[in-house]
Amino acid sequence: MTDLGFFVRHHRGLLGSIALFVVMFAIYIANHPVGLTPAVATTAANKAVLLALVAMAQTLPVLTRGLDLSVGMVFVLANCLASTLVVGTPTEGTLGILAVLGVGALAGFLNGTIVVFGRLQPIITTLATGAIFYGIALFVRPGPGGDVQSDIADLLTGQVFDTVPAALLVLLAVVLLVWVPFRRSVLGRAAYATGSNEQAAYMSGVPVERAKLLAYTLSGLLASIGGLMLTFNTYSGEASAPIAGTYTLNSIAAVVIGGTSLFGGWGSAIGSVFGAFVLRTIEDLLFVFDFDPLWQPLFQGVVLLAAISLGAVRILRIRNRLEILA
Template identity: 40%
Template sequence: MRNERTKLFLKRNAECVVAYCVLAVVLVLFAANQADFFTVYGPQSIFNQVITLCIAALGQTVIVLTSGIDLSVGNLIIFTNCVAATIYMPVTNALGGSIVVGGAATIVIVLLVGVLAGLFNGCMVVYGRLQPIVVTLATGSIFSGLARYVRPTPGGDVPSEFARFFTGRIFGVFPMSALILLLAIFLIWIPYRKSRAGQALYAIGGNEKAAFLNGIKINRSKLIAYSIAGLCAAICGVLLTAQTRSGDPTAANNFTNNSIAAAVLGGASLAGGKGSYFGSIAGAMILSLIVGLLIFWGISSYYQNLVQGIILILALSVGFFTEFFKQKRERAQAVAGKEAN
């Protein structure tokens, strides 16, 4: 019985299992190249490096499950980053000068901006009856323009305490960024995945018409999904603000492409209805740590996208061969059944 369950799990999660195997190899290479890997600084450095893309991948995974793609996530991250860096001190001064109170209020405002932006995307898709790729491509440009309006030039006034809080360690041992990832899993993904709206995503991505005929509230589920995607982008904006202590509307970012790649690398299907955030985490960590390895090896940054593209193609190949052998096995079983009759 246990062997059958194991085989069934591997069959359903082949791409995700492969992603974690690749991640294990990458971590071994990382450990061999990073001198302080086995000290408290090693995990802190790793999680600070991967946390932003991991959270971005959560939002992208939710959208991909509906058979959509969010091309606005990168620009929304930059926009919320610029908002956070610009309003931090004005909000702090307005609330009495407390950095803690000002920081908390800034985070709430930025998260609200992200949710509203995601909800706007959802409304355009649901009520405008437009393709997600077209909508988010357009709103991505809008968010980029808003970022430049809020922060015409790179800069901002972000206290060092704010940066140390999000990039430091709890009790001097546990990385804060690791805690944030755990909170994203246990406070966002797992509750949402177990909710009706979360379960509906798989049905919608698998067959939207059939889901509608079975009484699933398509519009509400999509609106919630896009709102969560906006929330995740805003969290990334806060993290980026803590990491850079500034806002930069002109900053080059690969969050959009890499979040899609992370989801696919973790086993999500761009056709919808298949995927999990646990797989996306592995994909995001692989893509982020590969960049660190290239730096360790002294390889030019010009080749980073090349390497990431090759990894993505390999990930897609796993899905292709998995489906190929599945169909081959089903055909063989059908032939055997006919011969038996």
């Protein structure tokens, strides 16, 4: 097999999600009343980056064969905290951002600690901690409101050189500063090994516990970055359970569409980013074609089912699990 063939075979999920997004976005732009303008691109990017960050957060636990049902709650908690802490002067706002990110990482660390040392199922653990995080969000922001440092918000949700959406650059920075170092680190490779076969990884001396702990901690950090971006877009905070639930479920859908296996050990946060872009573009397509918004879950379900079916076909063709790594 040639190097190109090897690359395509091992990144078919990522390549498929990229191709699907390009096609759908091209259709959206072709039918938009004003076409692709900086304003249109910025609006689309600001919405898509929110889900992309939460999808990245979901990807890390999934790689270890876990599932984090609290990412949406951490997302909302960060939104509520940011609407309270990221205020005042730019310096005070920056300190508030660091505080929010610290809380997000701490929330993820709590999840990881319970999963690793408490030896509880990730789904049950994160379902319980998610309720705690939501309660804290309600305490911080009982009703919608708040504010945010306008200079920082405008900088991160506007345009660079009046052309490039700043939100995309934020997403790129997160990928380069969080995902890439994780993927290339010893613990990043350990996370993949843990998801593939935890018992074999442990017997081989792989630091399974530290890999899981880091994956959940970074998951909380990424979800809190998403909550910050939501605050910068809305200039307010709201402890909304429906928003948290929607982002949690859509993050799982984005992970699947992006080619990451829910059985662990296979996938990429980059694929999840494009999976999130696909889901957001569905909403944009319904807008330009003037469909009833109630159709959105149907189209999202069709795309998700197609992605799952493609992954299932690949698994059914495998006679030996070692073929996955071949």
